[in-house]
Amino acid sequence: MTDGGPLLFVSGLIVGYEKKPVLNGVSLEVQAGEIVAIIGHNGAGKSTLLKSIFGLLAPWQGDIRIAEVPKKHHKPAALLRQGVAYVPQGNRVFGELTVKENLQIAASVVADQNLSREAFHRACNLFPVLPRRFSQRAATLSGGERQMLALAGAMITRPRLLLLDEPSLGLGPKLVGQALQTVSGIRSSTGAAILIVEQKVREVLTIADRTYVFRNGAVSYSGPADDLFDDAKLRSVFL
């Protein structure tokens, strides 16, 4: 990427489903190695943004650039090979395959065999429950374990930009904090920038550098995550 430019640049994005717009001119940036949280009410357009960035929804208007290269019309498979990984809501994994097979599929995205093996082992170290379940079908994992498998799979692709849609969904109270610390750990160990959508607002603020608040398809607030630790301010921008 060019020195100083954002890794992800979104400008004036308008996109929706059928004829109904969901995002009405969203602009945001993510710098290399940064964790940026997106918070907001259900239906505000958070997940739609991630789908657009990952090429699952074609923008109606606006610009999406990764490392200053326009990506508006790129397909998910191409983006994955270029270092963009996406973990959708609901811990989607290949239920009929074993845990190990799921991870091997993720590893196959990385062309260099040595780097692929290294990423595989690093993910297994970060999620020690997974090697213990290697031979188990993913469909028989608990919701939390499937979420870990989905995160590990994304991490194995060696992303420089990781898009996460509610990684805490379905996790027990203890695991929510752990999962978000793991997200932070992925940044530390891989240097990836992370754009994360979360409903666990207070928890995600502890790992984010910056935050965007979405309301009715637009950015209603943006600023350092620390600023929203103040309850009154959080209530004024979010609730």
Added chain:
Amino acid sequence: MLSCVDLHKSFDSVVALNGVALSFARGEVCAVIGPNGAGKTTLLNVLTGFIRADRGRCLLGTWDITALAPHRIALKGVSRTFQDLRLVKQLSVLDNVLLAFKPQMGESLWRALSRVGLSDQAAALRVRAAEVLSELRLSEHKHQPAGDLSYGQQKLLTIATCVATGANVLLLDEPFSGVDPGTRELVVKLIDTFRQKSKTVVFVEHDIDAVRRVADRVIAMSQGTVIADGAPEEILSRSEILESYL
């Protein structure tokens, strides 16, 4: 109302249910809590026929429903939601609710051929579906494909489909996860309404504040076993629960 005796279920070497015996009363709102992998969702799956237990029995009143297919159990008045929602995403929000109504008189061959009373019945169902969607604040989305709704809205729609079935027993898998504060309040009110209507509600949940607000009873599970069962204030103050889970 709904009960199970000595339920056992394993997946390969993982024990998901290990001798679970529970009974849920009419009008009771019961939360099932526990760490991921404790067997909570497996319990719902076995009670609703989606997974066969290796051993044990499930009863609805005096009916043995252990071996019944999921749709047979649903027809007996047990409705459920799933963590992964399972809506018909290509269909409209309204059609998803209409699908959930019990089979109607017109669905018999003779009625379908004669068309007697069908239009009145269809109109009545659409009115009722619109009422359900209004109750769940989904009216403005009724003609959108369900898959175009946000996750939180889809979660509300799954609860709407449960309401539409008219079931007396509702099993809800994490109704509060992934929803914003406003939707959370709506779900709290809905569960209160179910209680007022004497419906039995069993919900799996990690949101302990929500559990404290709506549950009459809390069942804590760990490694396929019920480790505590009682009033929320008692169960949620026990040190072993706090340490292992909260």
